[in-house]
Amino acid sequence: MGNISTYRKTIPASTKNLSEARDFVAEYARKNGFNAQKISDIRLAVDEAITNIIKHAYNGEEDHTIEIELTFKDDRLCVELFDTGATFSIKTFKQPNIEEKIKQKKRGGMGVYLIHSLMDNVSYGREDEANKMVMCKYKT
Numbered sequence: 001m002g003n004i005s006t007y008r009k010t011i012p013a014s015t016k017n018l019s020e021a022r023d024f025v026a027e028y029a030r031k032n033g034f035n036a037q038k039i040s041d042i043r044l045a046v047d048e049a050i051t052n053i054i055k056h057a058y059n060g061e062e063d064h065t066i067e068i069e070l071t072f073k074d075d076r077l078c079v080e081l082f083d084t085g086a087t088f089s090i091k092t093f094k095q096p097n098i099e100e101k102i103k104q105k106k107r108g109g110m111g112v113y114l115i116h117s118l119m120d121n122v123s124y125g126r127e128d129e130a131n132k133m134v135m136c137k138y139k140t
Contacts, residue, residue: 005032005072013054013064013083021050021068025079032072034139041118042077042137048111049081049133057085057131067130076120078136087131088124 009024011017022043029039050066058064067082116122121136 003073005070007070009068010065011050011068012062013058013066013085014062015051015054018047018050021066022047024068025070028070028072029077032077032139034077034137038137038139042079042135045115045118045135045137046079046081048114049079049135052088052111053081053083053085053131053133056088057083059086075139076136077139078134081133081135082127082130084130087126088133 005028007024007028009021011021025046026039026043029042034042046068053066054060064083064085067080069080069082071078071080115135118137119135120138121134123134125132125134
C-alpha cells in the first residue's frame with residue numbers, strides 16, 4: 001500500500017469562491033506530481049462540479065458550504081465534494097446532444113458530460129446526510 005495524503009477545505013457555496021477551490025486543488029495536484037494538462041483537467045472538472053452544486057443542489061442560495069477533500073494515493077488523486085443540498089441522480093441525467101448545442105450556440109448543460117470526460121472515475125452518493133461526489137484522476 002502506498003502513501004496516502006489528505007487535504008481538506010470548506011468554501012461558501014458561491015461562484016465567487018470558484019477560483020479559490022480551483023487553486024486549492026491545482027496546488028496540491030502540482031505538489032503531488034501531476035502534469036499541467038492533468039491539472040487543467042482537474043481544475044475544470046472541479047469548477048463544473050462546484051458550479052452544479054451551487055446552481056442545482058443549493059438553487060443559488062449562498063448561505064451553504066461545500067467541503068472539498070483531496071486524497072492522493074499512489075498515482076491517483078480523488079476529489080470528494082460534500083454538500084447538503086438537493087440530491088443529484090446520474091440515473092435521471094440525460095446526455096446532452098453536443099452537436100446540437102454547438103449549432104445553436106447554447107451555453108450550459110454540459111457540466112456533467114465534461115466532468116465525466118475530464119476525469120477517470122466519477123461517482124455520486126450520500127454519506128452522513130450529505131451528498132458526496134467523488135472524481136478521480138490518474139497521473140499516468
